[in-house]
Amino acid sequence: GQQLNQSPQSMFIQEGEDVSMNCTSSSIFNTWLWYKQDPGEGPVLLIALYKAGELTSNGRLTAQFGITRKDSFLNISASIPSDVGIYFCAGRPPGGKLIFGQGTELSVKP
Amino acid sequence: KAGVTQTPRYLIKTRGQQVTLSCSPISGHRSVSWYQQTPGQGLQFLFEYFSETQRNKGNFPGRFSGRQFSNSRSEMNVSTLELGDSALYLCASSGGAGGEDGYTFGSGTRLTVV
Numbered sequence: 577g578q579q580l581n582q583s584p585q586s587m588f589i590q591e592g593e594d595v596s597m598n599c600t601s602s603s604i605f606n607t608w609l610w611y612k613q614d615p616g617e618g619p620v621l622l623i624a625l626y627k628a629g630e631l632t633s634n635g636r637l638t639a640q641f642g643i644t645r646k647d648s649f650l651n652i653s654a655s656i657p658s659d660v661g662i663y664f665c666a667g668r669p670p671g672g673k674l675i676f677g678q679g680t681e682l683s684v685k686p
Numbered sequence: 687k688a689g690v691t692q693t694p695r696y697l698i699k700t701r702g703q704q705v706t707l708s709c710s711p712i713s714g715h716r717s718v719s720w721y722q723q724t725p726g727q728g729l730q731f732l733f734e735y736f737s738e739t740q741r742n743k744g745n746f747p748g749r750f751s752g753r754q755f756s757n758s759r760s761e762m763n764v765s766t767l768e769l770g771d772s773a774l775y776l777c778a779s780s781g782g783a784g785g786e787d788g789y790t791f792g793s794g795t796r797l798t799v800v
Contacts, residue, residue, distance in 0.1 A: 609788055609789065616793075616796075617793050617794070618690075618692075618778075618791030618792050618793050618794050619729075619776070619791045620791070621788045621790060621791075624788040664729065666729075666789075672742065673719070673731050673734055673742040673744070674719065674731070674734075674778075675731060676721075676728060676729040676731075677728075678728045
């Protein structure tokens with residue numbers, strides 16, 4: 577079946593540093609979504625992408641829908657302690673179900 | 687606008703019992719998806735409903751079932767519970783059948799099977 581590979585699995589960074597994570601799929605997607613999950617809560621949608629090549633920002637967050645439609649990345653600039661959490665990519669192929677990457681656990685040292 | 691509401695938040699059940707979880711989507715949303723989240727397996731898709739019809743189903747045994755009502759509220763049922771069913775069960779709602787407006791998640795139901 578379809579799989580999403582998300583990397584890195586975890587990151588330990590210093591406050592103020594930039595962060596980059598990405599997801600790749602084995603097939604074409606027509607939707608890419610990026611979520612953040614805090615402990616004990618459901619994932620919260622950060623950015624939604626619906627067109628190949630689309631680049632979208634949400635404050636310090638920027639995400640892009642890859643031209644091949646098989647990948648996406650999320651960048652966080654100037655990280656702060658409240659950025660700590662698990663970040664998930666999710667993708668949906670045409671007519672298919674939304675599937676999730678395994679998550680990137682971000683730790684930010686003040 | 688109220689978010690996605692899942693009840694109950696926490697549940698403890700005994701092996702062999704059955705359980706029903708409830709999800710009320712955002713008002714006006716007609717699509718509801720269910721996911722199981724465990725530390726080792728991440729977010730695994732269970733099923734998706736749109737206008738009371740199951741549109742997609744994940745690779746879970748028949749003990750896992752769901753349904754959607756005419757008001758878009760959804761329930762999922764797990765029968766003959768096993769220890770491995772302990773997980774956070776999340777539902778997400780979307781306005782369109784294709785998730786064009788993204789998927790909004792509830793806070794989940796934490797199920798513990800003992």
